[in-house]
Amino acid sequence: MRQRNLPVQTTYWLMMIWLLAAMVLVAKPGQGAAAGTAENVCIQCHGKLPGKYGEPVRLWQGSIHAENGIACNSCHGGDPRDAANAMSPARGFLGAPREKDIPAFCGRCHVGVLKDYLTSQHGKALGKGGPTCVTCHGNHRVSKASLELINEKNCSRCHGFKQAETIKVAMGATENRILAIDARIAGVKQKGVDTDRLEKGLFAVRNRFHSLFHTVDTARVATESVLLQSELQKLDDLLMGIDEVQRNRKLIGAFAVAGALLAALLAYLLRKTFDQPET
Secondary structure, rough: OOOOOOOOOHHHHHHHHHHHHHHHHHHHHHHHHHHHHHOHHHHHHOOOOHHHHHHHHHHHHHOOOHHHOHHHHHOOOOOOHHHHOOOHHOOOOOOOOHHHHHHHHHHHOOOHHHHHHHOOOHHOOOOOOOHHHHHHOOOOOOOOOOOOOHHHHHHHHOOHHHHHHHHHHHHHHHHHHHHHOOOOHHHHOOOOOOOHHHHHHHHHHHHHHHHOOOOOHHHHHHHHHHHHHHHHHHHHHHHHHHHHHHHHHHHHHHHHHHHHHHHHHHHHHHHHHHHHOOO
């Protein structure tokens, strides 16, 4: 049989539909994670259950993990696609860790944070009544790491808030400056300036800053804050230099435009003078 080709117009519209569908998928990458968790049998099953059996899913839905597409099996293991074997140890199911094992459980992903925690006074009290990751961050409604977690309600459950408040104030000043410099770097980058050195410098400072989140040593926080502020000042100076260059370029450009306009005006006046008829 003779194969019939699609009309050119039909082919054109099919290609347009395919391109539009591809653009939607690219423009909304978050939908992929949402779709992945929607097919998770752990969520489907427990999400329909009442009381304590459904509570983990309801808590998880408001967590930073859910926001980033990290579901039950990411932490607890198991097979999220097979309801019959979802909790089978043969499929890697780990279940819930014992209290003293929680830091190592979370540290499988948060390696650097685990190291900071274990060297802190909190970490040294592990198994002796000291706090674990879930004490501050929650177990299923996991909260994003931020200075907001350092508050009187959280800290006073174990000890006074005064020491923690001192740490929070010192770190808050550094955090605000990091955010301000980050915004300035983004601003000059939009103008076509090479910001690679600035971005690498800020990245290093931010990493050092984050290592302070789990310490309860006020002396260390105070010392590190001074050093971090010094590094941030260097970045600030570089940005001020860039701003000065930008201002000078604008000034030179303005003078060049003014000079060109003045030259044009003089040329016009001279031509007008020579074009006048002699009397």
